[in-house]
Amino acid sequence: MRSRSASAVAGIAAIALMATACSSDDSDGGGEGTAEGTLVIWSDPERADAIQGAAAEFAEANGIEVDVQGLAFDDIQGDLLNAHQAGNAPDVFIGAHDWTGNLVRNGAVSPVELTGDQAGGVDETAVEALSFDGQLFGVPYSQENIFLLRNTELAPDAPETFEELVEVGTELKEAGDTSEVLAMAVGQEGEPFRMNALFTSAGGYLFGQDDTGTWDPSDLGVGSDESIAAMEKIAEYGEEGEGVLRRSIDTENDANLFYEEEAPFFIAGPWNLGDANEAGIDFEISPIPGFEGEQAASPYIGYHAFFVTEGSDNSALAQEFVTNYVTSTDFILSLYEADPRTPVQTEALETVSADDPNIAAIAEAGADGMPMPSIPEMGETWEPLGQAQAQAISGGDVREAMEAAHNTIAEQIGE
Amino acid sequence: MASPSPDSAGAPSPGAPARPPLPGGRFAANGSVVGQLVKIGLLSLFTALGVWAALPLYVAGNWWGIGLVVAVVALVYYVYLSKRTVPAKYLVPGVVFLLAFQILPVLYTMSTSVTNLSDGHRGDKDRAIAAIEAFSVTRDPDSPEYVLTVATTGAPDTGELVFLLTDAEGNAYAGTEEGLSDLSGADVDAAGKVTEAFGYTLLSPAEVNARSDELQEFAVPTGDGAGIRSSGLSSAFEGSAVRVYDEACDCITDSETGEVYTADNDRGAFYNEDGQRIAQGWQVGVGLDNFARFLLNPTFAGSFFGILLWNVVFAVAVTGLVFVVGLAIALTLHVPRMRGKVLYRILVVLPYAMSSLAMYLLWRDMFNTDFGLFNRMLGLQVDWLGDVWTARAAVVLANVWLGYPYMFLVATGALQAIPRELGQAAQIDGAGPWQAFRHVTLPLLMVAMTPILIATFAFNFNNFNAVWLITKGGPFSPDNPTAGGTDLLITYTYRLAFNEATAQYGYAAALSVMIFLIVSAISIVSLSRSKALKEVDR
Numbered sequence: 028m029r030s031r032s033a034s035a036v037a038g039i040a041a042i043a044l045m046a047t048a049c050s051s052d053d054s055d056g057g058g059e060g061t062a063e064g065t066l067v068i069w070s071d072p073e074r075a076d077a078i079q080g081a082a083a084e085f086a087e088a089n090g091i092e093v094d095v096q097g098l099a100f101d102d103i104q105g106d107l108l109n110a111h112q113a114g115n116a117p118d119v120f121i122g123a124h125d126w127t128g129n130l131v132r133n134g135a136v137s138p139v140e141l142t143g144d145q146a147g148g149v150d151e152t153a154v155e156a157l158s159f160d161g162q163l164f165g166v167p168y169s170q171e172n173i174f175l176l177r178n179t180e181l182a183p184d185a186p187e188t189f190e191e192l193v194e195v196g197t198e199l200k201e202a203g204d205t206s207e208v209l210a211m212a213v214g215q216e217g218e219p220f221r222m223n224a225l226f227t228s229a230g231g232y233l234f235g236q237d238d239t240g241t242w243d244p245s246d247l248g249v250g251s252d253e254s255i256a257a258m259e260k261i262a263e264y265g266e267e268g269e270g271v272l273r274r275s276i277d278t279e280n281d282a283n284l285f286y287e288e289e290a291p292f293f294i295a296g297p298w299n300l301g302d303a304n305e306a307g308i309d310f311e312i313s314p315i316p317g318f319e320g321e322q323a324a325s326p327y328i329g330y331h332a333f334f335v336t337e338g339s340d341n342s343a344l345a346q347e348f349v350t351n352y353v354t355s356t357d358f359i360l361s362l363y364e365a366d367p368r369t370p371v372q373t374e375a376l377e378t379v380s381a382d383d384p385n386i387a388a389i390a391e392a393g394a395d396g397m398p399m400p401s402i403p404e405m406g407e408t409w410e411p412l413g414q415a416q417a418q419a420i421s422g423g424d425v426r427e428a429m430e431a432a433h434n435t436i437a438e439q440i441g442e
Numbered sequence: 443m444a445s446p447s448p449d450s451a452g453a454p455s456p457g458a459p460a461r462p463p464l465p466g467g468r469f470a471a472n473g474s475v476v477g478q479l480v481k482i483g484l485l486s487l488f489t490a491l492g493v494w495a496a497l498p499l500y501v502a503g504n505w506w507g508i509g510l511v512v513a514v515v516a517l518v519y520y521v522y523l524s525k526r527t528v529p530a531k532y533l534v535p536g537v538v539f540l541l542a543f544q545i546l547p548v549l550y551t552m553s554t555s556v557t558n559l560s561d562g563h564r565g566d567k568d569r570a571i572a573a574i575e576a577f578s579v580t581r582d583p584d585s586p587e588y589v590l591t592v593a594t595t596g597a598p599d600t601g602e603l604v605f606l607l608t609d610a611e612g613n614a615y616a617g618t619e620e621g622l623s624d625l626s627g628a629d630v631d632a633a634g635k636v637t638e639a640f641g642y643t644l645l646s647p648a649e650v651n652a653r654s655d656e657l658q659e660f661a662v663p664t665g666d667g668a669g670i671r672s673s674g675l676s677s678a679f680e681g682s683a684v685r686v687y688d689e690a691c692d693c694i695t696d697s698e699t700g701e702v703y704t705a706d707n708d709r710g711a712f713y714n715e716d717g718q719r720i721a722q723g724w725q726v727g728v729g730l731d732n733f734a735r736f737l738l739n740p741t742f743a744g745s746f747f748g749i750l751l752w753n754v755v756f757a758v759a760v761t762g763l764v765f766v767v768g769l770a771i772a773l774t775l776h777v778p779r780m781r782g783k784v785l786y787r788i789l790v791v792l793p794y795a796m797s798s799l800a801m802y803l804l805w806r807d808m809f810n811t812d813f814g815l816f817n818r819m820l821g822l823q824v825d826w827l828g829d830v831w832t833a834r835a836a837v838v839l840a841n842v843w844l845g846y847p848y849m850f851l852v853a854t855g856a857l858q859a860i861p862r863e864l865g866q867a868a869q870i871d872g873a874g875p876w877q878a879f880r881h882v883t884l885p886l887l888m889v890a891m892t893p894i895l896i897a898t899f900a901f902n903f904n905n906f907n908a909v910w911l912i913t914k915g916g917p918f919s920p921d922n923p924t925a926g927g928t929d930l931l932i933t934y935t936y937r938l939a940f941n942e943a944t945a946q947y948g949y950a951a952a953l954s955v956m957i958f959l960i961v962s963a964i965s966i967v968s969l970s971r972s973k974a975l976k977e978v979d980r
Contacts, residue, residue, distance in 0.1 A: 064648060089647035089675075105940065112564045114502075129944075132562040132721040134573030139683075140673035142587050162577055183607060215827050215916050274828060275812035337573065342654040344647065347674030403561070403721065411923040414916075421828060431921035439944075 065092045066344050069107065069120035072097035077365030085352050106131070109334070111135040116336045118345040125155045126332035128403035131159045137337040138162045139346060140369065145354040153330050153371040155240060156398035166353045170370035172328045173221060173296045174392035175315045178308055181205065181291035185313035189225065189324075191317055192292055193264065193271055198326035199291050207276070207290035210271075213420050214277035217413030220327055220399075221294050222261070226416075227397070228317030228324040231257030233408055234400055244404040244440055246376065249412060250433025255426050256417045260318065267422030274417055284416060295388060297368065310360075312388035328396040330371060369393075407439040478881035481522065488518055514538065550956060555951035556615035558728045561944045563710050567724040567920040571687045574694060574712070574722050576658075578685035584612065585680035589634030590672055592657070594640035598649045605658055605670065606636040606644075607678055614643070617662030617670055617678075635676065646656060647675055685720075694720065710755055745925035745934070748951075751958070753930045756838065763842045768849025769887075776857050787854075794847035802911035809912075830887040833913050837928050841908050845898070856890040857883070862909075896968045903961055904932045929956050 065255045066086070070078050075097040082093040098106060104126045110116040116135070125223065130136045141163060146154055153167035175192075177185060179200055186192035196208030211220045217225075223233075231254035234245030248254050264271040276284065285293035286306035294315060295303070303310055317324035333353045335345045351357050359375040369386050378389035399405065415432035419425045490516040499507040518538075521530045549583040557563075589608045594601030606625060614636065628639035636644065650657065661669030661748035668682035684698045693704040694712050703712035703720050711723035734741040771790055775783055793801065808815040809826035817824060827833045860883060868878040902908070909915055915926035915933045925934060931953065939950030 034848045064651070089651075091651065093646055104971070105945070108561070108564065108945075128721075129561055131577065133564050134569060134577075134722050138577060138579065140581060140671075140677070140679050142677050142679075161580055168614065216914060216918070254516070273812060274825075275810050275814075277810075280810070282811060337576070340654060341651050341674055343657050343672070344651045344654075346672075347647070347676065350674045351676065403944070411919075414923050421825070431919075435921065435923055 058412055065094050066341050066348060067117040068093065068095045069098055069103055070095055071100035074366045076289060077355050077362050081361040085348055088221060089344060090250045097195045108135055111336060118339040118341045119337055119348055120334055121331060122334050124332055125399040125401045126407060127164050127401040129157050131164060132403050135337055136164050136334045137336055138164055139166060139349055141350055148354060150371040150373065153396055156330050156401060158330050159401060165319060165334040166349045167330040167332040167371045168353055168359055169331045170328055170371050172295055172393035172396045173326045174389055175313050176285060176293040176295040176303060177311050178288060178291045179311050179412050180309050186316045188319040190319045193269060196291055205289055205291055206368060207284050208291045210276060210281040210284040210290040211272060211294040212276055212278045212281040213272055213417060215274055215417060217417035219409055219412045220417060222416050224315040224326040225261050225323040226257055228321050229257035229260040230322065230401045242400045242402045244402055247433060247437055249436055250430040255429045258416065258429055259425045261296050262419045262425055265420040265422060274419050274421055300385060312392060314392040321346055323395040325395050325397045326393060326401045328393050329399055356403050404440045405435050411435040476910055480612055489515060510615050546565040551951045551954050555732055555945055555955050556727055556729055557725055557948045558710055559725050559947040562721060563723045563725050565724055570722045570724040574685055575683055575687060579681045579683045581679050581681040588678040590676050590678040591636040592645045594645065595642060598643055598645055599652065601643065603656060604642055605662055607676060622662055622664060650675055667931060713856050732949045744921060747931050749925055749931055749934050753903060757899050758932065760841045760845060760902045761837050761899045764845035764849045765895060767842060769845040769853045771855035772850050772857055784940045791847045793844055798844055800909060801844055801906055802840065802922055806912045827913050830917060833917055833928050837909055840912060852894050856887050860886050863952055900961055900965055908930045909933045
């Protein structure tokens with residue numbers, strides 16, 4: 028009997044303790060998720076503080092709280108889709124414009140509507156890039172594109188054509204000043220993102236576009252004669268040709284080749300500028316040159332945008348935030364101060380370019396660029412196209428590689 | 443449960459000589475005061491955990507989940523407060539964790555493997571229809587833009603919603619679910635926002651936000667199926683839904699193009715007559731289609747069985763090589779006359795002490811054709827990671843280097859446990875060093891090494907990092923970019939599930955189930971074989 032009552036006492040005591048634990052838990056009041064009155068924004072950690080600060084005014088004006096949560100940028104899309112499926116997604120999130128197709132396909136974002144004035148203040152191509160089926164799904168705020176970084180000590184003048192670049196680089200290499208002509212990442216699996224500049228210059232194309240610029244996934248151009256001819260031209264500079272483009276140069280070592288003055292030219296992105304400044308070399312930014320007598324080289328332009336999650340508890344505020352605040356020059360400028368990226372907002376871009384010549388130069392290098400296609404089918408092209416391009420660079424049969432990639436992509440899209 | 447007289451477990455009865463305490467020790471009922479307190483503390487912690495888990499389930503209305511939580515908590519209370527359940531006291535934590543972290547994920551994976559869960563097929567059908575309809579609301583060109591003020595005719599949180607709208611000319615309107623009417627006598631500020639209107643309560647941003655869900659549905663009809671909808675707190679536009687779902691025919695009609703998309707409930711999407719689908723689909727069960735796909739479809743079956751074969755070769759090669767290398771070094775350093783053994787041992791163990799992630803990346807760079815250590819040192823021009831067989835050799839080599847120190851450590855320990863006299867006795871009996879090793883040392887060694895070898899095999903069978911960090915599964919042939927030359931089943935699965943393009947969870951789950959079955963089968967067979975080995979040794 029004695030032991031039985033001891034058990035009972037223990038049980039009651041445990042429950043009582045639990046109750047106190049719970050009550051103290053409640054007093055915290057700190058619940059996760061999207062409580063009403065708190066606008067939850069997902070961003071990468073680099074920009075989280077900037078957004079938190081820039082959104083403070085919005086929070087105050089509307090009598091709500093803004094909570095910015097940091098996630099690795101590349102994880103945001105996948106995590107958002109899973110969170111949306113589970114019903115605990117944020118209200119607003121930062122994303123890349125080429126996610127649009129997939130986000131829409133999964134019904135995870137809600138359309139946004141800009142007034143004429145708001146849309147007029149933003150780069151038109153950027154707004155188009157965030158649209159899908161004629162509907163706008165995110166408000167763009169920054170853009171990035173790759174460009175040619177040049178060591179001005181080794182190569183004082185910006186090359187007008189790719190041929191000129193190779194000529195200058197080869198002279199330097201033969202003189203023993205450098206060991207490489209150009210640091211352009213190819214890697215074992217190919218880098219279609221970087222390659223697109225040369226690919227388009229030589230006449231290649233991925234998807235056809237109609238008059239309004241809408242991508243047509245049924246017009247796949249990877250295996251077309253134009254694209255094959257383009258890759259054949261590029262392959263002339265590959266491992267079996269001039270040896271300028273090689274798979275042994277990848278995203279791990281390309282920057283170091285340039286920083287250590289082993290290569291006078293470097294196909295770089297805005298993310299390389301910080302290190303380039305630290306490396307202590309004199310450099311200049313110029314557009315990636317196209318082939319002589321061919322089209323201009325079109326690097327891909329990537330836009331970063333604010334999206335509103337479908338089914339958000341705070342959809343009214345979320346819509347208000349992305350349409351009215353993300354389009355305002357002040358907001359963009361305060362974001363820029365914390366995290367310098369080329370703005371797409373015309374007025375903000377002018378202000379920023381006057382301050383930082385690099386921003387202006389990057390924007391100019393992207394003038395001939397094309398927004399990365401945002402249709403979901405685009406995702407299917409990266410791996411096969413990259414592998415075909417790597418194969419072409421390695422000296423393999425270009426036609427065979429491109430046609431095989433074409434068939435693979437067509438098969439995947441057809442599913 | 444079957445223990446004799448469980449009632450007296452751990453409780454010395456007065457008069458009789460004190461028995462040694464039974465299992466349960468101080469945590470058994472009637473233990474010391476400290477034991478009781480610890481027990482109360484742990485139980486209340488556990489209960490708090492249960493409540494913490496139950497609250498979100500309650501909010502979500504998941505009664506099965508709450509039932510499960512209550513059952514687990516009740517079971518734990520029963521087991522730890524009863525005196526009759528001494529063995530269960532030991533088994534319950536392990537079993538609960540096994541269920542929660544091993545069995546449940548396996549079951550969940552299995553249930554996913556018979557669906558088409560993938561990008562474009564994540565939610566249910568209602569969600570897909572809602573998305574299709576909402577996304578098709580397009581703004582009519584040339585339609586006016588309005589500055590919006592949200593108001594109600596009653597209380598802020600329950601009254602009927604009214605849109606107070608001002609157009610570019612400064613005309614004010616009131617829009618309800620019935621339609622648009624002129625609004626007179628309202629104060630409008632410079633930005634076009636209505637600041638006061640007779641008979642309407644203006645809502646603050648927070649109040650509007652609290653009614654977000656209603657606002658999503660709200661549209662002021664303007665005829666022809668068009669309506670004025672809000673965009674944020676301060677603007678509204680006129681638009682119409684182009685695509686509308688009709689329950690009668692289970693189809694979606696696009697009023698702009700006239701296309702009719704009919705639901706295909708087997709494939710989880712709306713298709714028109716030409717087989718074109720609407721992007722937003724829903725999740726449906728597909729039975730064993732995912733399994734059939736990689737077992738029967740020639741392309742996928744080719745990839746699957748090719749990868750499976752290489753996967754087995756890889757695991758066997760790595761396990762065999764680390765065993766041979768590790769054992770050889772252990773034997774070398776076991777020679778009693780050897781000097782500086784400690785130093786050698788430290789050097790040998792070094793690779794094991796370093797972060798394997800960093801080491802894999804280092805190895806990858808060493809295999810670089812132009813800048814890599816191997817080609818530079820040896821003056822070669824081998825495209826290590828670009829050719830299937832050199833890439834496979836590279837992956838195996840890197841893994842052997844990383845894996846042999848462990849085998850060396852285990853073998854050294856096992857060797858030291860074998861009396862040297864046995865070897866000497868064998869030599870006196872006339873055995874050569876090889877014979878002594880082969881027939882005396884090795885069999886004794888294998889008793890300790892067999893389980894380790896099985897574990898090494900199972901680990902390398904699913905050694906994701908080894909392949910992903912060095913080759914990413916490549917090299918690939920352009921005609922099959924999903925299956926590379928060094929791909930293991932696990933890297934292949936990962937690529938399918940978390941592809942940049944379309945995440946195919948259903949298919950990847952089916953593959954995971956296959957891997958699970960294969961590894962289980964191999965482990966069961968080898969464990970029972972090792973049991974057989976032990977009996978032979980005796």
